[in-house]
Amino acid sequence: MSSVEEFRAEIRGWLAAHLTGEFAGLRGRGGPGREHEVFAERLAWERHMAAEGWTCVGWPEEYGGRGASLEQQVAFHEEYALADAPARVNHIGEQLLGPTLVAFGTAEQRARFLPPIVAAEELWCQGYSEPDAGSDLANVRTRAERDDTGAWVVTGQKTWTSLAHASQWCFVVARTAPGSSRHHGLSYLLVPLDQPGVEIRPITQLTGTSEFNEVFFDGARTRADHIVGAPGEGWRVAMATLGFERGVSTLGQQVGFRRELEAVIAWAKHNGAANDPLIRDRLARAWTGLETIRCNALRILDGAASGAPGPEASIGKIFWATWHRELGELAMDVSGAAGMLAAGEPYDLDDRQRLYLFSRSDTIYAGSNEIQRDIIAERVLGLPKESRP
Ligand SMILES: Cc1cc2nc3c(=O)[nH]c(=O)nc-3n(C[C@H](O)[C@H](O)[C@H](O)COP(=O)(O)OP(=O)(O)OC[C@H]3O[C@@H](n4cnc5c(N)ncnc54)[C@H](O)[C@@H]3O)c2cc1C
Secondary structure (H helix, E strand, O other): OOHHHHHHHHHHHHHHHHOOHHHHHHOOOOOOOOOOOOHHHHHHHHHHHHHOOOOOOOOOHHHOOOOOOHHHHHHHHHHHHHOOOOOOOOHHHHHHHHHHHHHHOOHHHHHHHHHHHHOOOOOEEEEOOEOOEOOOHHHOOOEEEEOOOOOEEEEEEEEEEEOHHHOOEEEEEEEOOOOOOOOOOEEEEEEEOOOOOEEEEEOOOOOOOOOEEEEEEEEEEEOOOOEEOOOOEHHHHHHHHHHHHHOHHHOOHHHHHHHHHHHHHHHHHHHOHHHOHHHHHHHHHHHHHHHHHHHHHHHHHOOOOOOOOOOOHHHHHHHHHHHHHHHHHHHHHHHHHHHHOOEOOOOEOOHHHHHHHHHHHHHOOOOOHHHHHHHHHHHHOOOOOOOOO
């Protein structure tokens, strides 16, 4: 048996043995549109996984991971999804900040911040976007300056900060060189959220739930050495984090996509929509599209030694985001008129409605489709740069 098959068998057996008792009810809970569900219980599950060595499996062993190969990580995520295990609560710490600290952090930063991520004791959020800095992230206005002691004092507003309300820490892109512009003069700061200078306001979605927030920094402080990379080097570090977000981090979703597609097919058979030749055609296209996504993801990630692929990762991001958004539209067409009704108050969405609404965000976060096309044009194809103000 290969090491991948052994690894797969090990995680499959572990999940079967441990998603029982107090954790049995967590199967299928959480995820996009359902992050509010049983959060405390999912955190307890995550800590249980940590105690048994099943968090951060792709990290090097010296930092508390298992040093799992790419194939092993794929197997882990596939088995996790197949077991219908609950959505993870510290995805941002494990998949985004951790690899960034391994690549760019100091020995002290790794020693301080990596163990609590492995243990799921500290949760992280991503402080990039601002009201006037989304796609155009270089327009960041949040600023940070040093006080007499050298500590950083942060002032500004972030928005769309996923899970900030549940996090203890935020990695913040802030302008530290007064008078600088665009991607110059930015720094990547690690800021504790539990302090007087931080206010977190949840943004209520149409569904009545809140998954992301506005985060206001008003003289919030963080230690002088809680900066990743040198002052002014934040853009390079921030882009590396985005590479992780578009890279290995996406492995887990493939099996989830397959399960969603299977559910849509099952519903189409159940309500007769599958008899419509156009629906059948779209279902078949969805199936082949998913196969293409899987092959493409493995092709792009294979050889990305650090797990942070280059600009080619944008091709995969467009593929899967567009595919998933179209699956949401197909799910609604399969539901027919019944898809327009939501039961309960506040809204209680069924799985197809949730898929439709939340897949709309896939072509926006981690860089919109238009931005991915810019990246492919400029950095993969070498076309002339888009003119910018
Ligand atoms: C579910 C979800 C979770 C998120 N979580 C986080 C988080 O945790 N932390 C965080 O920092 N941010 C987060 N975001 C924010 C996300 O990064 C931004 O929404 C995204 O970068 C787009 O920015 P914007 O919303 O300001 O839209 P804009 O940048 O204003 O874009 C509006 C439209 O204009 C298009 N556009 C913009 N510039 C160009 C261009 N140069 N060429 C062609 N078209 C262009 C865009 O594609 C888009 O269609 C999240 C977003 C979503 C949807």
